[in-house]
Amino acid sequence: MTSIPGEPTGAPTDVSRETWDSQDVDTPIGAEAERAVRMMHAAQGQLPRPDRQRVFTIANQKGGVGKTTTAVNIASALALQGMRVLVIDLDPQGNASTALGIEHRPGTASSYEVLxxxxxVGEAVQQSPHNERLFCIPATIDLAGAEIELVSMVAREGRLRTALSELEQYDFDYVFIDCPPSLGLLTINALVAAPEVLIPIQCEYYALEGVGQLLRNIEMVKAHLNPALDVTTVVLTMYDGRTKLADQVAMDVRAHFGDKVLQTVIPRSVKVSEAPGYGMSIIDYDPGSRGAMSYLDASRELAYRGAGGQTR
Known part of the structure; x- marks a missing residue:
């Protein structure tokens, strides 16, 4: 296998479970600390490696649905549990790169040059400072002009697939492509490059608005450019259990997508929103939070599902 500078050479560090006095757990801080220890303890039970490299495009042309947040946090949770994970930032805003603590100033080798x-592809890969098994191909502002440059190129929809053809030799277990909030050529390239699509849908009004157009585009790409493409996973985000609306939206999404929807729902959380400001995923920023625990559960559920979205 081809190695990437900085990749781990030994076994993952074992995290021992500490004993907490009941009087400590009775306080809010103690309870959160206890949850953090439970999370690290759960991560010791490493997930089975997939039979093949799983490549996901994370797409939703609607902005603010938790797309990038879902990409970086599921990736971080899988890496915590022993998987080798790559996040490809295909959004010119570079939010996934920021959340993973990855350098993405102009001039940095990025997804733009790869595209x-x-x-x-190996020249653009950077290792996350927070986990030796987590890697990222960052996005720079240069990517903003890629849509225009791609228009005149031959086989413009397949540029990313061609570039990523060498990924197998790097022995990644999971690859997540974070798309911009649009259905332009960058998102089309991501859909052509991956067999699996993960759609985050927020538990709010208008949740399914626009998803129909995304599904039609996916069907067009599947018919003409990537026959292996399929929506395998849907994640419900920004869930607020205090409202009937959130429950109704969740019911509607499950009725539409069936068992492709993860049982785990991601709650609305201030901590999840704060984490990128510190160049961290919620897994690293506050491992004891409800958001971190939810993404850990979602990652485990994802890992135990096959490529067809069925639980093994």
């Missing part, structure tokens, strides 16, 4: 074929 145009100027560099090999």
């Amino acid at each position: 145009l074929g100027d560099i090999d």
Whole structure:
């Protein structure tokens, strides 16, 4: 296997479970600390590696649905549990790169150069400072002009698939492609490059608005460019259990997508929103929070599902 600079050479560090006095757990801080220890303890039970490299495009042209947040936090949770994970930031805003603590200033080797074929994919890969099994191909502002540059290129919809053809040699278990909130050429390239689509849907009004257009685009890509493409996973985000609306939206999404929807729902959380400001995922920023525990559960559920979205 080809190695990437900085990749781990030994077994993951074992995290021992500490004993907490009941009087400590009775306080809010103690309870959160206890949840953090439970999370780290749960991570010791490493997930089975998939039979093949699983590549997901995370797409939803609607902004603010938790797309990037879901990408980086599920990736971080899987890496915590022993998987080798790569996040490809295909959004010119570079939010996934920021959340993973990855350098993405102008001039940095990025997904822009990979997409145009100027560099090999391995040259753009950076290791996250928070986990030795988590990697990222960052996005820079240069990517904003890629849509225009791609228009005149031959086989413009398949540029990313061609560039990522060498990924198998890097031995990643999971690859997540974080798309911009649009259905332009960048998102089309991501859909052509991956066999699996993960759609985050927020538990709010208008949740399914626009998803129909996304599904139609996915069907077009499947019919003409990528026959292996399928929506395998739907994640409910920003769930607020205090409202009937959240429950109604969740019911509607489950009725529409069936068992492709993860049982785990991601709650609305201030901590999840704060974490990127510190260049961290919620897994690293506050491992004892409800958001972190939810993403850990979602990652485990994802890992135990097959490519067809069925629980093994």
